[in-house]
Amino acid sequence: xxxxxxxxxxxxxxxxxxxxxxxxxxxxxxxxxxxxxxxxxxxxxxxxxxxxxxxxxxxxxxxxxxxxxxxxxxxxxxxxxxxxxxxxxxxxxxxxxxxxxxxxxxxxxxxxxxxxxxxxxxxxxxxxxxxxxxxxxxxxxxxxxxxxxxxxxxxxxxxxxxxxxxxxxxxxxxxxxxxxxxxxxxxxxxxxxxxxxxxxxxxxxxxxxxxxxxxxxxxxxxxxxxxxxxxxxxxxxxxxxxxxxxxxxxxxxxxxxxxxxxxxxxxxxxxxxxxxxxxxxxxxxxxxxxxxxxxxxxxxxxxxxxxxxxxxxxxxxxxxxxxxxxxxxxxxxxxxxxxxxxxxxxxxxxxxxxxxxxxxxxxxxxxxxxxxxxxxxxxxxxxxxxxxx
Numbered sequence: 344x345x346x347x348x349x350x351x352x353x354x355x356x357x358x359x360x361x362x363x364x365x366x367x368x369x370x371x372x373x374x375x376x377x378x379x380x381x382x383x384x385x386x387x388x389x390x391x392x393x394x395x396x397x398x399x400x401x402x403x404x405x406x407x408x409x410x411x412x413x414x415x416x417x418x419x420x421x422x423x424x425x426x427x428x429x430x431x432x433x434x435x436x437x438x439x440x441x442x443x444x445x446x447x448x449x450x451x452x453x454x455x456x457x458x459x460x461x462x463x464x465x466x467x468x469x470x471x472x473x474x475x476x477x478x479x480x481x482x483x484x485x486x487x488x489x490x491x492x493x494x495x496x497x498x499x500x501x502x503x504x505x506x507x508x509x510x511x512x513x514x515x516x517x518x519x520x521x522x523x524x525x526x527x528x529x530x531x532x533x534x535x536x537x538x539x540x541x542x543x544x545x546x547x548x549x550x551x552x553x554x555x556x557x558x559x560x561x562x563x564x565x566x567x568x569x570x571x572x573x574x575x576x577x578x579x580x581x582x583x584x585x586x587x588x589x590x591x592x593x594x595x596x597x598x599x600x601x602x603x604x605x606x607x608x609x610x611x612x613x614x615x616x617x618x619x620x621x622x623x624x625x626x627x628x629x630x631x632x633x634x635x636x637x638x639x640x641x642x643x644x645x646x647x648x649x650x651x652x653x654x655x656x657x658x659x660x661x662x663x664x665x666x667x668x669x670x671x672x673x674x675x676x677x678x679x680x681x682x683x684x685x686x687x688x689x690x691x692x693x694x695x696x697x698x699x700x701x702x703x704x705x706x707x708x709x710x711x712x713x714x715x716x717x718x719x720x721x722x723x724x725x726x727x728x729x730x731x732x
Contacts (some may be wrong), residue, residue: 389460
């Protein structure tokens with residue numbers, strides 16, 4: 344096994360790191376405080392080719408692999424998780440379904456501007472009564488001679504207000520379960536499509552999150568993504584890739600926690616010496632470093648499998664589960680190492696703690712990841728194999 348990054352991957356990692364440290368990190372606390380959406384930074388990411396990094400050059404993308412993309416998400420997330428979630432949602436679940444399932448005309452019309460960073464994309468899956476049970480979608484799609492009519496609502500949607508286009512799931516009113524769910528490309532300005540007010544959130548406060556609302560929203564036939572009834576399979580595939588990006592974002596948050604804690608431990612003096620000299624603090628830092636590295640390896644392995652065209656459902660769930668829970672533990676320990684100062688907004692670790700919690704919820708909760716892994720192990724098959732591939 345070769346654990347070395349390629350020259351191109353190292354270049355992309357450095358590009359993202361330089362951008363994150365030089366342009367993203369300095370204003371992260373202010374944007375969080377003011378709930379300021381980072382439009383200028385996203386424009387800059389488009390100019391750098393990051394917003395279309397894993398998509399083909401023929402459609403305005405960077406032609407990079409998913410490992411490179413995961414590295415970029417980690418670096419951006421280490422500086423500002425709000426920008427990181429905006430980036431991850433745009434690429435992995437907003438734009439990726441168009442790339443994976445769109446026809447040539449759809450790719451030229453929608454993938455190209457998304458890959459170039461000319462517009463942001465959102466993914467409308469979660470509903471008030473269909474969260475972890477995404478197959479319980481209640482938004483309806485009724486076929487008409489001139490297209491489709493959508494009615495319903497989607498909640499907790501990243502890039503809802505700022506996005507120029509959304510990929511949305513809806514079901515045939517006569518269908519049950521996962522059957523009959525289709526995906527539609529719905530651009531901003533479509534009659535009957537509106538966006539609710541932005542949520543007031545615990546963390547990731549400078550990212551954009553709101554509801555998507557559909558009231559007799561008329562979508563032309565050419566905006567159907569794939570075939571009718573393919574939506575369930577499509578979003579499962581998109582979520583596999585999305586879990587890698589949330590895993591990478593989680594690693595970025597965890598690394599930021601380690602960086603801040605190490606810096607503080609070296610500076611903070613108690614009982615006549617830096618607290619980094621105390622074994623209790625050293626053990627916390629050592630555990631954080633070990634868990635961050637293990638989570639990073641899990642994320643990069645899942646990304647590598649995706650690049651190789653090999654099955655990666657189990658590995659992406661493992662990566663997302665491990666990395667998100669690592670981020671939460673690292674953030675909790677970072678606050679503990681900082682003591683009372685960790686509870687104050689003067690230091691960044693309180694923001695890391697608020698941001699980290701969503702990593703265990705979004706893109707499938709930790710509980711759902713465990714179910715995915717168990718199914719991949721064959722737990723639901725009587726006498727089935729212990730390792731389903």
